[in-house]
Structure formats: structure tokens, C-alpha cells
Amino acid sequence: MGLVRRQAADAPPPAEEGTARQRLEDADPERRRRAALDLEGDAEAVPALLARVPAEPDPAVRDAVLTTLAALDHADVAAGLAPHLRSDDAALRTAVAGALAAMPASVPALLPTLLADPDHDVRIMTAMILADLPHPGAAEWLAEIVAADRHPNVVAAAIDALLPMAGPEHADVLRAARDRFPDDPFLRFTVDAALPDLQEAGT
Structure with missing residues (x-):
């Protein structure tokens, strides 16, 4: 997985509408990606982020979601990601393994x-x-x-x-x-x- 370093350029523009969790469902993948990064450190967003992992079709967005989840390094995040190691989607399996490898605490x-x-x-x-x-x-x-x-x-x-x-x-x-x-x-x-x-x- 290409874990993402958040940069200043990743900050959403002032005109963004809706909460970051709402924008995880946006039709625009760039808005979804920025929303995932905006949820950095938000433990309450874990269920929404975990639900997005198997549903997300865009690899860059999925990497942003996994980056935010891995940075939390919580037991519930690790437990929520682990089942995807048996996914039929090889790219998803590999991306999740990369996220788990960045979670030494959990x-x-x-x-x-x-x-x-x-x-x-x-x-x-x-x-x-x-x-x-x-x-x-x-x-x-x-x-x-x-x-x-x-x-x-x-x-x-x-x-x-x-x-x-x-x-x-x-x-x-x-x-x-x-x-x-x-x-x-x-x-x-x-x-x-x-x-x-x-x-x-x-x-």
C-alpha cells in the first residue's frame, strides 16, 4: 500500500460542503481522498473509514483511507482490517497488509x-x-x-x-x-x- 504523507496541498478548499465523513461518499474521488485525510486522528470516524475500505474503487482514495486508519493504530482498526487479508481482490489484500504493517501497537x-x-x-x-x-x-x-x-x-x-x-x-x-x-x-x-x-x- 502506498501510505500517504499528508501535505499542505491536501487541505480541502474553503468551499467544501458537508462533513468529512459525509464527503467519504462523494461521487468525486478527489473529494473522497481529501475527506479521508481530513479525518486524521478522528477515532469516531473509524467505522465509516473501515466501511469505505472494501467499497472504495479508486486506489488513491483507498490508500488515503488506509493511511488515516493506520495512523490511529487502534485494536478496533486492526481487527476491522484483518478480514480483508482473505479477500479475493489481490490489490485490496496487499493494501491492507501494508496498512497493518504500519501498526506495531495493535x-x-x-x-x-x-x-x-x-x-x-x-x-x-x-x-x-x-x-x-x-x-x-x-x-x-x-x-x-x-x-x-x-x-x-x-x-x-x-x-x-x-x-x-x-x-x-x-x-x-x-x-x-x-x-x-x-x-x-x-x-x-x-x-x-x-x-x-x-x-x-x-x-
Whole structure:
């Protein structure tokens, strides 16, 4: 998701009519985008913003809505966004994952549910969120996915997310994952390519 930095140029012109929440439903996408940004910090607007996420057809407006929601970083926002990780709309899934990755205060409480989701695609999206989540526990959560998940694609996604932050202490869990899925050539190649650097860093 292209999270948006609010700029002075984003302020609505004086002639805007209706409240920002009302303008979320405007026919003009630029008015909707400005309305979403105007709701920055307005916790009471969360239900209206969450309702707009799956309904919004314009990617720039949706990014503005998600930017405003992510900045709030509230538990109800994270809980309201998480179901979209299973959407059939790939662009919506990716945009929501980007928003959740910018919410380090509220996303950790969702991880047990997300990582136990029966849909392996949701677990893959969770690994993608952890790859960008600015939280000191991200690497260890990813290592837990690598160690425990039963689906090779989820493990491969978690390894890919873990490697940029991995240290020598993760070498054993990577080896064990490679050995759990001996018939997965991509996973084996990824681990075998990473291990020498991790081992060298530990000497």
C-alpha cells in the first residue's frame, strides 16, 4: 500500500460542503481522498473509514483511507482490517497488509489468530506484514512461523521475510525447515544460499 504523507496541498478548499465523513461518499474521488485525510486522528470516524475500505474503487482514495486508519493504530482498526487479508481482490489484500504493517501497537495482539488461520494464504500475508512491521519481536515471530507452519509456501514466505533481519541464531531453524520440506527446491535453494553468510556472521 502506498501510505500517504499528508501535505499542505491536501487541505480541502474553503468551499467544501458537508462533513468529512459525509464527503467519504462523494461521487468525486478527489473529494473522497481529501475527506479521508481530513479525518486524521478522528477515532469516531473509524467505522465509516473501515466501511469505505472494501467499497472504495479508486486506489488513491483507498490508500488515503488506509493511511488515516493506520495512523490511529487502534485494536478496533486492526481487527476491522484483518478480514480483508482473505479477500479475493489481490490489490485490496496487499493494501491492507501494508496498512497493518504500519501498526506495531495493535497488530501483535492479532498474530495468534492470524498465524492459526486455516487459510495458508492468510498466513502468507501475515509473514509479509511481519517483514515490514517496525516491532522488535518481528524476527522471532517469523522464526516461529519457519519452525512450526505445516505449509511449505508459508514457510518460504516467512524465510524470505526473515532473512534481511536474520542472525546466526536463526541458522538451526532454517536448516530444520529445509529438512522438513526436502521436495521443495525453492525453499532448499533459499536456505542453502543464506546459511554461509549466517554462519560467517557467527564466527
